[in-house]
Amino acid sequence: QVQLQQSGPGLVKPSQTLSLTCAISGDSVSSNRATWNWIRQSPARGLEWLGRTYYRSKWYNDYAESVKSRITIDPDTSKNQFSLHLTSVTPEDTAVYYCARVRNWGAFDYWGQGTLVTVSS
Amino acid sequence: DIQMTQSPSSLSASVGDRVTITCLASQDISNHLNWYQHKPGKAPELLIYDASNLETGVPSRFSGSGSGTDFTFIISSLQPEDIATYYCQQYDNLPLTFGGGTKVEI
Numbered sequence: 001q002v003q004l005q006q007s008g009p010g011l012v013k014p015s016q017t018l019s020l021t022c023a024i025s026g027d028s029v030s031s032n033r034a035t036w037n038w039i040r041q042s043p044a045r046g047l048e049w050l051g052r053t054y055y056r057s058k059w060y061n062d063y064a065e066s067v068k069s070r071i072t073i074d075p076d077t078s079k080n081q082f083s084l085h086l087t088s089v090t091p092e093d094t095a096v097y098y099c100a101r102v103r104n105w106g107a108f109d110y111w112g113q114g115t116l117v118t119v120s121s
Numbered sequence: 122d123i124q125m126t127q128s129p130s131s132l133s134a135s136v137g138d139r140v141t142i143t144c145l146a147s148q149d150i151s152n153h154l155n156w157y158q159h160k161p162g163k164a165p166e167l168l169i170y171d172a173s174n175l176e177t178g179v180p181s182r183f184s185g186s187g188s189g190t191d192f193t194f195i196i197s198s199l200q201p202e203d204i205a206t207y208y209c210q211q212y213d214n215l216p217l218t219f220g221g222g223t224k225v226e227i
Binding site: 062100 | 210
């Protein structure tokens with residue numbers, strides 16, 4: 001059974017960097033049959049896919065255009081986890097953030113528990 | 122980006138009722154469409170993948186159909202535990218995009 005456990009702060013100051021980590025059990029971040037994603041949900045933007053990392057002989061990343069200049073998603077094979085870093089945050093980045101696995105390019109089949117991140121001074 | 126338009130945005134039905142939700146894609150996405158159930162305070166749960174396949178462990182009262190641009194999600198007999206918001210999601214093209222959601226109430 002795959003489990004995704006999120007960790008990270010729930011409060012970030014404007015202009016700072018939002019960082020969250022998703023620890024994987026029951027699968028490998030280096031799996032060649034999965035991608036590892038970050039998604040957020042806010043009243044204004046609904047469910048918004050932010051980006052993904054995946055391994056297919058080498059590491060790849062894809063990011064949403066809306067955050068492309070500010071986002072990095074990093075795999076950590078030694079800890080079997082992946083992280084989200086979103087720089088220069090504003091109150092508009094306030095949302096519940098989820099990590100999720102996609103199997104075989106298809107559906108988000110496993111999700112983290114969600115982390116409410118509030119951007120406020 | 123592929124826009125996913127769900128309707129209705131909310132509905133109220135009685136226990137035992139048949140509930141139908143539609144999802145319209147802004148371009149042809151073949152069967153690259155998934156449906157999720159989202160309850161407050163919990164992570165979304167995958168119900169239907171590839172437009173019509175029931176995820177393991179999901180009750181058979183849930184079903185999906187469609188291809189191309191028009192998709193339908195059905196709850197054949199609404200149960201109290203089905204109160205949630207339902208989302209469609211396409212994976213035909215990046216960015217992966219979701220519909221706006223349908224809130225189902227009793």
